[in-house]
Amino acid sequence: MILLEKHIVPPGDYHIRLQEYAGAIFEKLQTRSAVKKAIAKNTILINGEIATTGNWIQAGQLIELITLESSPKTIFQLQIDVIFEDEDMAIINKPAGFPTNGNYYKTIENALPFNLKTTTKKDALNFPKPVHRLDNPTSGILLIAKTKSAQINLHQQFEQKTIQKTYHAVVVGKPLESGIIDSNIKDQKALTSFQTVKTTPAIQNGYLSVVKLHPKTGRTHQLRIHLSNLGFPIVGDKIYAPKNVMMHKGLFLCATKIEFVHPITNKKMEVEINIPNKFNTYLKREHRRFLKYQV
Numbered sequence: 001m002i003l004l005e006k007h008i009v010p011p012g013d014y015h016i017r018l019q020e021y022a023g024a025i026f027e028k029l030q031t032r033s034a035v036k037k038a039i040a041k042n043t044i045l046i047n048g049e050i051a052t053t054g055n056w057i058q059a060g061q062l063i064e065l066i067t068l069e070s071s072p073k074t075i076f077q078l079q080i081d082v083i084f085e086d087e088d089m090a091i092i093n094k095p096a097g098f099p100t101n102g103n104y105y106k107t108i109e110n111a112l113p114f115n116l117k118t119t120t121k122k123d124a125l126n127f128p129k130p131v132h133r134l135d136n137p138t139s140g141i142l143l144i145a146k147t148k149s150a151q152i153n154l155h156q157q158f159e160q161k162t163i164q165k166t167y168h169a170v171v172v173g174k175p176l177e178s179g180i181i182d183s184n185i186k187d188q189k190a191l192t193s194f195q196t197v198k199t200t201p202a203i204q205n206g207y208l209s210v211v212k213l214h215p216k217t218g219r220t221h222q223l224r225i226h227l228s229n230l231g232f233p234i235v236g237d238k239i240y241a242p243k244n245v246m247m248h249k250g251l252f253l254c255a256t257k258i259e260f261v262h263p264i265t266n267k268k269m270e271v272e273i274n275i276p277n278k279f280n281t282y283l284k285r286e287h288r289r290f291l292k293y294q295v
Contacts, residue, residue, distance in 0.1 A: 005065040014057040021057045026065050027123035028148050073127050076110035087119045088150040088264045091271055096139040096250055100130050123148040131155055140255030153263030166257035167213040168275045171232040174199050174207040181226040191216035192226045200287045208286055
């Protein structure tokens with residue numbers, strides 16, 4: 001058990017329950033839902049006893065916020081490219097081949113303490129946390145919260161769909177110059193716009209193309225499903241690509257740009273990275289093979 005914050009109720013008459021009071025006194029519990037979760041997890045104590053939602057606040061009470069984590073986080077020593085970092089948040093370039101988080105040791109979340117500086121903010125999270133996910137085989141830009149207030153704000157921006165993301169992928173085939181894919185995924189609306197950046201001939205399957213993708217919704221595997229259904233599967237997609245198309249080790253999909261508002265400064269942020277070197281290397285190699293072996 002680790003003590004995170006404590007508060008002694010000042011003199012006065014109170015007609016309020018803990019679940020309404022705690023959000024105003026603890027930096028790490030800034031929403032009502034966060035308070036309810038803390039109470040449900042038995043991590044709020046009143047005078048040393050586990051608190052409940054029915055507790056009334058009284059003058060002189062000692063209210064403590066604790067964590068039940070008794071051992072430090074197991075840190076995965078994976079070097080990650082940090083694009084931006086301040087006291088509240090960070091932006092990293094996630095390498096392909098690692099899950100964002102989950103019940104594993106080798107996750108991006110477990111590698112964050114190895115790569116990021118510890119914040120001095122009062123509402124610091126116990127450990128930096130990703131505020132969204134990229135699939136295991138997908139690389140690219142990932143937003144990280146270092147404080148509770150940053151985490152809440154960024155989650156709200158995602159919920160309000162004000163964060164704009166751009167991806168690049170190498171696909172099999174030659175799509176139109178641009179278009180919109182509007183097809184449901186598991187009975188939920190899913191929308192993706194795309195532009196074809198360049199195309200090169202290939203011996204197998206005719207063509208390879210680099211496409212820029214703008215998901216307007218956030219369904220699981222949305223880009224992979226949409227492109228496969230359109231007839232242009234992403235190279236290396238072992239789940240959604242037909243068996244007869246060109247395969248390659250690793251998925252050729254990368255999150256290359258993100259636009260959002262900084263959760264604390266309210267400054268508009270626009271971060272962009274180059275497409276992975278393997279994209280261009282692969283296209284050049286396949287183009288050379290086409291020139292060498294074409295009939």
